[in-house]
Amino acid sequence: MARYKEKKKSKAPVIIALILILAVAAGGAGYFYLSQINGSVELGETVSVSIPEGSSTQAIADILEEGGVVTSAFGFTALVKKEDAGASLRPGEYTFGPGTVTNAEVLDSLLKGNIMENTVNITIPEGLTVQQTARQVAASGLCTEEEFLQAAGAYPAEYEYIPQGDTFQKLEGFLFPETYNVGADWGASDIIGLMLKQFDSVWTKERRDQAESMGMSPLEVLTVASLVEREARVDEERALIAGVIYNRLEAGMRLQIDATVQYALGEQKDRLLYSDLEIDSPYNTYKNDGLPPGPIASPGLASIDAALYPEQSSYLYYQTTIEGDGSHYFCETLEEHNAYKAQKG
Numbered sequence: 001m002a003r004y005k006e007k008k009k010s011k012a013p014v015i016i017a018l019i020l021i022l023a024v025a026a027g028g029a030g031y032f033y034l035s036q037i038n039g040s041v042e043l044g045e046t047v048s049v050s051i052p053e054g055s056s057t058q059a060i061a062d063i064l065e066e067g068g069v070v071t072s073a074f075g076f077t078a079l080v081k082k083e084d085a086g087a088s089l090r091p092g093e094y095t096f097g098p099g100t101v102t103n104a105e106v107l108d109s110l111l112k113g114n115i116m117e118n119t120v121n122i123t124i125p126e127g128l129t130v131q132q133t134a135r136q137v138a139a140s141g142l143c144t145e146e147e148f149l150q151a152a153g154a155y156p157a158e159y160e161y162i163p164q165g166d167t168f169q170k171l172e173g174f175l176f177p178e179t180y181n182v183g184a185d186w187g188a189s190d191i192i193g194l195m196l197k198q199f200d201s202v203w204t205k206e207r208r209d210q211a212e213s214m215g216m217s218p219l220e221v222l223t224v225a226s227l228v229e230r231e232a233r234v235d236e237e238r239a240l241i242a243g244v245i246y247n248r249l250e251a252g253m254r255l256q257i258d259a260t261v262q263y264a265l266g267e268q269k270d271r272l273l274y275s276d277l278e279i280d281s282p283y284n285t286y287k288n289d290g291l292p293p294g295p296i297a298s299p300g301l302a303s304i305d306a307a308l309y310p311e312q313s314s315y316l317y318y319q320t321t322i323e324g325d326g327s328h329y330f331c332e333t334l335e336e337h338n339a340y341k342a343q344k345g
Contacts, residue, residue, distance in 0.1 A: 036075030043097030088201035126300035151188035173295025230259035233326025238306035
């Protein structure tokens with residue numbers, strides 16, 4: 001009997017099947033990951049949890065899971081990592097429910113902090129200098145203005161982007177404007193540490209990467225943002241003002257921003273005199289090229305993002321409008337600029 005050679009079977013169907021299995025498994029893993037991050041619980045009654053001072057993200061997640069506030073510690077830690085919020089979770093006593101509670105709501109509560117007894121609220125508006133911030137904090141009665149400034153000068157530069165130095169000016173721009181709920185027994189250093197930690201939490205990887213792609217250091221971004229903060233009165237104009245600043249820098253033009261002269265003078269004047277514009281200071285952008293050596297105030301997040309994501313235009317000039325509502329008139333040439341100024345009288 002003749003022998004027939006057995007036909008070799010193709011491996012293609014097996015490979016295709018394996019690929020399909022892996023794809024389904026990957027899809028399942030992705031769905032599981034998202035379901036864990038976006039998890040929620042139904043609470044029939046109010047649940048209280050206590051987050052001790054100094055707790056790690058994992059420890060906090062475990063406490064929340066044990067209290068029944070989140071369905072899984074894994075899902076909560078994944079959300080915290082996704083939002084780059086680990087350094088901003090605040091200790092305290094928290095209550096949740098009754099009703100549906102999502103992981104995002106729990107995270108939001110821990111980022112804002114709990115309003116507890118024996119605490120003080122301190123509101124730091126956008127656009128304040130370190131000295132103005134010191135006065136704002138001193139008004140709370142927790143420390144004096146002098147104590148705050150001394151603590152700012154002595155504060156260790158634990159964040160690499162903060163300039164070295166022994167004066168309070170090294171923290172200019174980094175004391176993030178926010179409403180803070182602090183202990184009634186806190187001192188100046190405690191408050192400064194919290195404000196710096198808050199800035200670090202908003203200086204996310206995405207913003208760091210954007211600054212790097214622009215070839216700018218955090219200090220340079222904050223400097224531009226501080227100029228925007230002091231110049232803009234209408235939110236919609238922030239990115240456009242930032243764009244004009246970059247346009248002037250690229251064109252080799254001096255910025256000629258009044259707010260930098262105000263900073264150099266060390267006082268806020270309703271109207272600058274021509275003699276004020278002659279002040280000998282590296283912050284005087286009427287006499288010096290480029291950016292000032294550092295921020296002139298603490299910018300809010302909207303101004304920081306405007307500095308990172310400026311609106312593109314061909315404008316080189318802007319000035320407040322005739323309407324006097326805080327908005328600005330933008331133009332390309334000095335002739336247009338002066339003509340509009342003449343209309344204002």
